[in-house]
Amino acid sequence: MKIILRVNQTDFPVEVKTEEKLLTVLRRLGFLSARSGGCVRGECGACTVLLDGKPINSCMLFALQAQGHEIETVEGMGERPHQAWKETKGLEILQQEFVESGSVQCGYCTPAMILAARALFEKTLEPTEEQVREALSGVLCRCTAYVKPVQAVLRAAEKIRNGIKALDHQQEENISRYEPKMVTIDQRDETAMIGKSEIKLDAIKLVQGKQAFTADWQMPGMLYAKVLPSPYAHAIIKSIDASQARALEGVECVLTWEDLPRVVHSTAGQSDPIPGPLDMFSLDRKVRFVGDRVAMVAAVSPEIAEKALGLIKVEYEELEPIIDMRDAMRDGAPIIHDEEEYVNFADSDPSINLAAKIRIDINDVEKGFAEADQIFEQEYVVPKVQQAHIEPHVTLTYWDEDDRLVIRTSTQVPFHVRRMMAPVLGLPVKRIRVIKPRIGGGFGNKQEVLIEDVAGHLTIATGKPVLYEMTREEEFIASRSRHPMRVRMKTGIKNDGTMTANEMYALSDTGAYGCHALTVTGNTGQKSMGLYVGDGEYRKKPNIRFYADIVYTNTPPSGAYRGYGVPQGYWPLDRHFEHITRSIGMDPIEFRLKNCLRPGEYQPFSTAWNEGREPVPEIIQTVGLEECVRQGKKAIGWDEKFGNEDWHTIKGKPHLRRGIGVATVMQGTAIPYLDMGGAHLKINDDASFNLMVGATDLGTGSDTVLAQIAAEVLGVRTDDIIVTSSDTDTTPFDVGAYASSTTYISGTAVKKAAEEVALKIKKRAKVFFEEKETNCAVEDIVLKDKMAVAPNGESIKLEQIALDSLHWRNQEQIMASASYVSPNSPPPFAAQFATVLVDLETGQVTVEDLIMAVDSGVIINPVTASGQIEGGVAQALGYGVSEEMVYDQRGLPREVDLMDYHIFRADEMPRIEAIFVQTYEETGPFGAKAVAEIPLDGAAPAIGNAVMDACGANIFDNPVTPEKIWRALKKD
Amino acid sequence: MNETVIEYLRPGSLEEVMRLRDDNPERIKYLAGGSFKPTLEDGKTIIVDLQDAGLDCLEITDQGFTIGGLATLQDLETALNSPGFYQALSTEYGLNVRNTLSISNYLAQANGRSPVLICLLALNPVVYSLEHPDGLSLRDFLLSNPTGDVVTKVKFPKFHKLSYEGVGRSPKDLPLVSVTASRQMDGCIRVACGGTIEIWEPFELLQQVDGIKQVSNLYQNADDAWASAEYRLDVAQVLLRRALQRLERTQEA
Structure with a gap:
């Protein structure tokens, strides 16, 4: 059917199928800013367009219905101001403000x-x-907490009112800025690019809605993949008949377990060897959770592929499932992994459903308990939660002209994808190329090599390009999530508040497969329990025990989620400490600071644990925690609120009580002696530079930060650095974006490469200076403002040096490659504060303020770094009050969409503020430590503590839902 | 592939729609504005897009107002002009959905967890549809399995004030318990309760104590995966009290 759609004031005659949604047709016309994969059922708003001036979800209308209406997309707004000789109107002010505010993350x-x-x-x-x-409110964002987008809109309105044009910075003096509060406690040399809020290199294309994401690529003859999910939590596939599906017109391929080689593997995107069991297959004859794969289909359209799934006849033999993790190791429990190909790692034992086991004893815990005046014991529970990145997992595979398989995929770990997919697909590594385009959020879930094999197998079977984009429901039932745990704490305390011993036992649920089972749960103890060593003599010999059993259940697999096990540790630990301080009548902040790690002390776990590898004792050099506490207290008004009855009560509303809480936390920065990143840098004729890095920017701004590091060393502007990241053919190796490692590891590699290039530039500059009879040592030459400057002020443009090296004499490509693996993992620290309002009659809790003061070392880019904190805190807010994934006794999920799995909207956010306390970490590039994960750690326990402060309800199970508070209050 | 020939029509009036319906009872797929899952069922070969049929109009009379089934939820919010309804609507949906979802398609999928529905039940409108041109009470309409039917208009009696109370895990989370009370022009108070998937009959309230009894009856077995009956029963009483207090506080025309 031919219709005319009017988009951005232009008529587009277009052939449509009757059932095609407006979203689909707009994307086919090239309006890719309407995103295709957020949910496609009206929940996320990523497909927003304006219809007759109103924002609507284009997935909620057939294209036919849009005839005769005016449609607007961002493609009709402004574009980059300089397009060669062509004059453009430039970006609109709104777009410009989104760029400058740091509103553009993924x-x-x-x-x-x-x-x-x-x-x-x-x-x-x-x-x-x-x-x-x-x-x-109609657009869900999982990256920003809406802080900067709201600022950007307000500021754009202000500028429009005042008649200020985009890029007109001279007139902006009286307009509010975006910079976060920064407090520096260790000042170092002046820098030009470090500490500057440069705009993100990729922001301009993203505010124009350009082709950037995996699903934006269409190829001739491309097929669409769908996967048939298991309806049972635990079952044997007795028979499977795909003949009707194969016969359906438009279906090109149906694969079942009978069609594929059995290659046992793990989907955890980690370095070789994978520190976990190998326990899964692309397709198996056994299914282990509701949503597990049964068959895969490729067809000429997603609708036909979906229809084909319904034609596959499967006969199952149901087995008893294990849903509750406490049942996994009981006598007579069904065995989830009985396959003979299972490959153990360390202490995994599938015969008792044990995916991993951890036993860490630091010094003498029993002696510490014996020396305590009081022992506190309690069990805590943390839930399974979803990363809920708005772009789903999506992969496009195709054979290139040399019969190499290209995997264009939304991944955090392109190099791991290449290595890990090679045996699964039956290809040598050299015949696979992995390209990471823009990623629409990952938060750890795309550290999983989750779906690349589906598209890969189907391309191998059909010879054609295959796109597989998970649906929102598949994200809930078949991707990964945060490990739920039951955690028992036991802590010995002297009457003066000195901690004498601390013990944590975690029963951790890895779900049906053991992805990240060992390493996530190891972090749970390492980075929470590691923060507290006790005081006095206990500082030298802290008594700490961390034991964990990580068990299989018939629920969707757990995996990596930003924070990587650490939020699961801080909920029990910090809630436990709050209970202790209130029991012994000690100030909660004083208690934490008294017992926490200080500079010059060993991270206690570094002497005993290293993610399944040899431990590497590490002394912590920079600890800005005390200052974080000071700054956070001031910002939230702790001294005026804590213990002040007047503040806690609301006049005329006796059923409401306010509360204030704090949590202090520590994360890690990369994995020592393991995480490695490479960088390659070369000069161009105009003294711009190509920087090739394997590091994976998933919206965090790491490309920009790495460019700033290179620009600082080379004395150029950030936009003189052209960053190419994450293509296994053209960029150096990097482990990928996880463990908060990119700035620290890849940043150091970039710095090393840039220093080598700088040295080469300076050597050539010296020749120029000598020709001008200026003699100076190479090391005295400074690169700044795109020039090499001699001590006497004589200078030469870098462009001349570039031309000299490439064209004029002694030609060479000035370039360098470097890589870096760190012996250290310097932790960032933070103090998280929360205020809440509790309804004593209903248990409803409303979080009013979340303030986080963070020591992440020197902040390379304050605006992007604060965006990381704000967005992380918002995810942690959900972890604290509303997010959880619940299963019934048959393993059927309660949450399969973004209505039931509620993530916070713009119109319900509390005040969120990030403050940076800058220490100088000697081992990091320009003093930097990690930023991205620590905001996930403290918000939930701070909220729990604030609830306790408000009404005395001591909630042990996260999240703090109204019914839990109501029950606690009733009990009291 | 053999594509079935499909006709796409945009009738200009309800009468024309009815004529098409009479001529092709089995073949028609109605497009009644925005919906969460626009799908085309097999066997439907005539697509009747209702957007030009005059089903999105608003008519205000002394007795109340009538709004077309193709009006959006945002249109309905504007027509009701009630802070209580706005609170419920904005809890359930962000602005985009409110701008896109038609009343007809909303009602086709609504259940007792929806705060919007609880408000509508308390307002006691009459729903007119293609299948029920003479109108049904809202609850009867919802129980009539309205999938495939199209709401042509909803007639709201004039009311004095509507107050909504709900408890969720966050301010804009679907409520675990919700109570709405409306004061009608004759002074009667009508209460609707929600939070579970069930659609309960609203009740007229004579005295608060009766309301508490009614609420207790409704929630005594209201256990589900989201909350226990015990919690709901207790909190619903609190919410009822608050809703009634709010009704008392200020006047709303």
Whole structure:
């Protein structure tokens, strides 16, 4: 059927199928800013367009219904101001403000938010913050906590009102800025690019909605993959008949377990050897959770592929499932992994459903307990939660002209994908190329090599390109999640608050497969229990025990989720400490600071644990925790609120009580002696530089940060660095984006490469200076403002040096490669504060403020770093109050969409503020430590502590839902 | 592939729609505005897009107002102009969905967890649809399995005030318990309760104590995966009290 769609004031005649959604047709016309994969059922708003000026979800209408209406997309807004000789109108102010504010993280929902704001501006150019939040309420963002987008919209309105044009920075003096609060406690040399909030290198393309994400690539003859999920939690496939599905017109391939080689593997994207059991197959004759794969289909359209799934006849023999982790190791429990190919790692034992086991004893815990005046014991529970990145997992595979398999995939670990997919697909590593385009959020879930094999097998079977994009429901039932745990704490305390011994036992649920089983749960103890050593003599010999059993159940596999096990540790630990301090009548902050790690002390776990490898004792050099506490207290008004009855009560509303809480936390920075990143840098004719890195920017801004590091060393601007990241053919190896390692590891590699290039530039500069009879040592030459400068002030442009090296004399490509693996893992520290309002009659808790003061060393880019903190805190907020994945006795999930799995919207966020306390970490590039994961650690326990402060309800199971609070209050 | 020939029509009036319906009872797929899952079922060869049939209009009378089934939830919010309804609507949906989802398609999938539905039940509108042109009470309409039917209009009696109370895990989370009370022009108070998937009959309230009894009856077995009956029963009483207090506090035309 031919229709005319009017988009951005232009008529587009287009042939559509009757059932095609507006979203599908717009994307076919090239309007890719309407994102295709967020949910496609009206929940996320990533597919927003304006229809007759109103923001709507384009997945909720057939294309036919849009005939005769005016459609607007961001492609109709501004574009880059300089397009060669062509004059353009430049970016619109809204777009520009989204860029400058750091509102663009992964960028998947950015066009939607810009359009929503644009519609608001049609109504008012003097919006209140509440109106802005209302306008953005239809667009879910998992990266930003909406802090910067709201600021950007308000500021854009202000600029439009004041007649200030985009990029007109001279007139902006009186307009609010975006910089976070920074407190420096260890000042070092002046830098030009470090510490500067440079705009993200990829932001301009993302505010224009350009082709960037995996699903934006279409290829001739491309097929669409779908996977048939298991309806049972534990079953044997007795028979499977795909003949009807194969016969369906448009279906090119159906694969079942009978069609594929059995290659046992893990999907955990980690370095070789994988520190966990090998326990899964692309397709198996046994299914182990509701959502496990049964068959895969490739067809000419997603609709036909979906229809084909319904034609596959499967006969199952149901087996008893294990849903509750406490049942996994009981006598007579069904065995989930009885396959003969199972490969053990360390202490895994499938005969008792044990995926991994940890036993860490540091010094003498029993002696510590014996020396205590009081012992506190309690069990805590933390839930399974989903990363809920708005772009789902998506992979496109195809054979290139040399019969190499290209895997274009939304991954955090492209090099691990290449290595790990090679045996699964039956190809040597050299015949696989992995390309990581823009990623629409990952948060650890894309550290999993989860779906690349599906598209890969189907391309091998059909010879054709195959796109596999998971649905939102598949993300819930068949991707990965945070490990749920039951954690028992036992702590010995002297009457003066000195901790004498601390013990944690974690029963951790890895679900049906053992991905990240050992390493996630190891972190649970290492980075939470490791923060507290006790005081006095106990500082030298802290008594710590951490034991864990990580068990299989018939629920979807757990995996990596930002924070990587550490949030599971801080909920029990910090809630336990709160209980202790209130029991012994000690100030909660004083107790924590009294017993926490200090500079010059060993991270106690470094002497006993290293993710299944040889331990590497490490002395911690920089600890800004005390200052973080000081800054956080000030920002939240701790001294005025804590213990102040007046503040806790609401006049005229006796059923409401306010509370304030704190949690202090520590993360890690990369995995020592393991995480490695490489960088390659070369000069161009105009003294711009190509920087090739294997590091994976998943929206965090790491490409920009790495460019800033190179620019600082080379004395150029950040936008003189052209970053190419994460293509296994063209960039050096990097483990990928996890363990908060990119700035620290890949950044150091970039710095080393840049220093080598700088040295080569300076040597050539010296020749120029000598020709001008300026003699100086190479090491005295400084690179700045795109020039080499001699001590006497004589200078030469880098462009001349570039041309000299490439064309004029003694030609050479000035370039260098470097890589870095660290012997250290210097932890970032933070103090997280929360205030809440509790309804004593209903148990409803409303979080009002979340303030996090963070020591991440020197901050390379304050705006992007604060965006990481804000977004992380918002995820942790959900972990604290609303997010959990629940299963019934048959393993059927309660949450399969973003309505039931509620992530916070713009119009319900508390105040979130990030403060940076800058220490100088000698081992990091320009003093930097990690940023991205620590915000996940403290918000939930701080909220739990604030609830306790408000009403006395001591909630042991996370999240703090209304019913739990109500029950606790009733009990009291 | 053999594509079935499909006709796409945009009738200009309800009468025209009815004529098409009479002529092709089995073959028609109605497009009644935005929906969460726009799908085309097998065997439907005539697509009747209702957007030009005059089903999105608003008519205000002394007795109340009538709004077309193709009006969006945002249109309905504007028409009701009630802070209580806005609170419920904005809890359930962000602005985009409110701008996209039609009343007809909303009602086709609504259940007792929806705060919007609880408000509508308390307002006691009459729903007119293609299948029920003479109108049904909202609850009867919902129990009539309305999938495939199209709401042509909803007639709301004039009301004095609507108050909504709900408890969720976050301010905009679907509520675990919700109670809505409306004061009608004759002074009667009508209460609707929700939080579970069931759609309960709203009740007229004579005295608060009766309301508590009614609420207890509704929630006594209201256990599900989201909350226990014990919790709901207790909290619903609190919410009822608050909803009634709010009704008392200010006047709302």
